[in-house]
Structures are given as C-alpha cells and as structure tokens.
Amino acid sequence: MANFNEHDLTDEVLRSFAKTPNARLKFLIEETVKSLHDLVRRTELTFEEWNQAIEFLTRTGQTCTPLRQEFILLSDVLGVSMLVDAINHREREGATETTVLGPFYVGEHRVTPHGANISEGIDGEVMFVQSRVTDLAGKPLVGAEIDVWHADDDGFYDSQKADYAAHGPSLRARFVTGADGRFSFRTILPCSYPIPTDGPVGDLITTTKRHPMRPAHVHFLVKAEGYEPLITHVFLDGDEYLRSDVVFGVKDELIARVEPRSEPALPNGERVSGPWHLMTYDFQMRPGAGLVPQPMMAAE
C-alpha cells in the first residue's frame, strides 16, 4: 500500500526490516525506528528543524578526524556514553568503577619504563603517579597493560596540537605491570579544561548555556588477560567541576586525594626542586572479557 499516514508509516518501516538475518540487529533497528518516529510525532518536528538536525549530524561527522571523535563527544555531553557505561557495569563486586572513554583515545601508546617521565618538555607542577593492578582478592596481576593519557596545564591533549604528527605523543604512554602488579610514572598535574568548543558539540553547549568544563583527571585503560578491560579516569579531589562534569563522568570512588609532597626526590629517585604531588590509586580488575577500544589511528 502507499499513502502511509503518520500512524501506519511506522509499521510499514518495521515490516521493511522483517528479513534482517541477525536477530539482535533486527531488534536494535526496530527499537531505533520506534524511538525516532515517536520523537518526531511527539515533538511535531517541522521540516526546518529536521533540516537543522541533518545539518548538525553532517557537521558532527565531518568534524571527526583520525585524531578527533566529535560523535563520541556528542554522546558524552548527552549523557549517552555514561548511560551505556552504567548499564554494562551494574555489578562491580569490588572492581574499580568505570567511566567514559572520551574522544581523545587516539593512540599511540608506546610501552614506557616504570617511573619514566611522560611530560618531557611540558610545563606544569610535578606529579608522580603510583599504582597497582590486582584481581578482586588483591592478588597482583602480572603483564597487565595500562594505557594512560591526560591533558596538559592548558587543558589540551597532545593530539589536539598542530605539531602532534611531528612531535608524537606526550602525556600519553603504555605501561606493563611486573610481578608485583605495580607501575608508576612522572607527569604534570592536570587541570580542569573545556571540551573542544570549536565544533558542532561546542555550539550545542554554548547555545544551551551549559559550561564546557571537565574536572581534572587522568585517563586509564587497563587490560589484563582473563579480566574485563577497565576504561576509567582518576579525578583530582578538590576540583571545582567535580559536581558538574560536562560529560557526567565523575563517580565518587574515582576521586583521588593528590598529596602535596616536599621531599627532594621522587619515588623513582629523580631529584626535584620544590614541592610536588603524589597520586596513589590502585585498580581492581573483574574476571571476564570485553571489547578493547582501538585507537582511531597511530600518529603519522
């Protein structure tokens, strides 16, 4: 039949997907169609608004580059990423809490010696991070891989800088645990920062009078054979945006007190002049498996 009205059109669209071989895909498409159609009917969306939505989605796709994922950012600021996280991590059983991946997991994460300085050439207050990866019973996990990345003192990730291709990664590394499950590194104290506001997601945030800030944090992606990959951040206690993170990513368990220190040497033996900061945070891994996100690409 032709001449679908606003009520029977949805049924006809659902029927068109009836032969989808994969049952899960069929279900996901059916529910998406129902949601979208219901949204259009409920809002009485105008042709002009539909047109603006098409343009917004197109610009979002075209703002993506090998080093920038604007659709993840959109998912983040709409709380969708954290909802997917919540639904897929209902039972933590003592495992470390998870949070969003974020749009800056872009590679490349070079395996780096314990205690190394990953902030070479970057200005900022010295921070030393010490951590241990264990199972739920506290047994150290050997050979766990930990990808670490965080923003600099001005709130920018290495991959956001024009000279990334030439200079390669900084404030970004991979560590592998030894027999004691431990790893550590020297870096700088991250600060709170705005998500990129020069794209369509930034326009959305500005137009709706939201603030674009994320509280200071370090990203960790921990992988260990036989355990669920752990995607998380460790947030710095005291940050003014801990209660209004633009991507809704904060969980109380992920806030670490960063201690002010004044010893003349870091735990790795390196001598420092002046005060520094010590972050201590351990990760408890849950048995299982799961998708390991792939970096969008390695730097050229």
Place this chain on the structure above:
Amino acid sequence: MANFNEHDLTDEVLRSFAKTPNARLKFLIEETVKSLHDLVRRTELTFEEWNQAIEFLTRTGQTCTPLRQEFILLSDVLGVSMLVDAINHREREGATETTVLGPFYVGEHRVTPHGANISEGIDGEVMFVQSRVTDLAGKPLVGAEIDVWHADDDGFYDSQKADYAAHGPSLRARFVTGADGRFSFRTILPCSYPIPTDGPVGDLITTTKRHPMRPAHVHFLVKAEGYEPLITHVFLDGDEYLRSDVVFGVKDELIARVEPRSEPALPNGERVSGPWHLMTYDFQMRPGAGLVPQPMMAAE
C-alpha cells in the same frame, strides 16, 4: 552529586539543559535526550554496539559531499523523512500531495525555456512533460518557479557522475510559469533505480536484506509567492516498485499515467521518429509560506 545510576542520570542530563534560552530548542533537546536514554535502557545497548553506532554515524557524515547527502538518505530509508512530511502536511485541502526531497537536490537549476529538451546528449525513450500550476480554486499562478530533476535511464542523477563538474546539469532545470500557469519540457523516460549502495546507508540496506529500489519518478519543487513551497515527485504508473519504495515516498495521488504516443511531433513542435511518452500532471498550491530547501551547492 556524582555516581549517577541508569535511572537518575537522565534527570541530571535534563537539568544540565535547564538554562537553554530558546524554549522550543530546550523542548526538542529534552525529548531527544529522553528518547535516546530510553532506547539505550530498553535495548541494554552494549559498549561494542555503541561503538558500532558511533562508527556508522561518523561514516555517514563523512560520506556527505557537496553533491551527496547521506544523512538525508538515512532519514529517508528509516521513514523519518516521510513522517516529517506527514506531520507537516496533515491538511491538504485539495493541494497536491507532498513527498521526500531526497538526497539529490544539489543545484544548479538554470532557468530554461518552456518546451526545452533537458536530456540533451542522454540516451533514452523520449518523454514530454506538460503541467500547470494553479491555486486551490484552479486559478493559474504566474511566475511560479519549478525545479525539476530526475535520474537517467541507468538510474543515476547527473550529480552522481564523475564528470558533473565539467558537463554541468542535465535532467535538471528550472521553469517559470507564464500567465497561463503552464510549463513543459522534453526529457527521457526515467526508470526505477537503486539508492546509492556504496555508503553506510547501502550497507544498512544490504545487511538487513531490503531491496534498494525506488520506483521511477520525476522530482518537482514548486515555489510561488504567497503559497507553501511544494516538494514532491510524480511517479510513473505501472512501476514494479510502487508498493515497496525503499524510502516510503509513494502516494497514490502522485502516480501519473504516462501515455504512449505515436504522433510525429511533440507538443513543442519538435519532430520525433518513433513512439514517445506524454506525462500530464498539474500542481495545486496551498496558500501559506514555508522553508525553501537550499541546494547544497552550485556545481563548480
């Protein structure tokens, strides 16, 4: 507060948009957030599926070019475009029915004399189109602008061809009505054709075992001062895909019987050898105003 669970997270996201100055935008965002969150909860979307959705949307945006609008195509095959059409054209009061704009309204539409051949250099069976633009009472509308576009005998629009920039538009033109409200042109008989299947929307159609076909049609966009812009197609009766259009765009009132003719001259006086086809279809315009879609860009 932090530590949102899957139930209170939605409320927190809605609260974050509370200061949106434009009330309609606020409503649209709130309803979109509720729909999206409800969809994620209802489907228990996995992290891997979320990742695939991000990739699909990104590819869709990146498949768009100044001459190709993959997000409109996605909206079309999900029936969203026709739903927006249905909701915004509930009362036709005798006006011509509307249908989707489609992804090939790309410009440029050169004003062309009545009776002209818009298929110069294109193979196919000759078709002559004659039409009249009137108000609801049948009074001819003077100075109405009619943009016309359709696919060739192989199912391709001019803008899909590699040599579009060099050769410029074909099977695409603009006519302006005179005092009698009439316009006419010579072209070729369009055929049914598949939507582009080399992008993410094509992948969706293939994976779900839908057919990608649209029944043969000619696009018309009619604009007249003081009247609602009319976005529509005229479909050719007898096409095998009239009841299963991949974009759900067919309405019975838009199907025209194309008459087989054998006179040695077309209505414009041009002599032809062999049979030809005559399409006669008139447009009734409804008083009002509305958004006129802009071509994505003129050809270089």
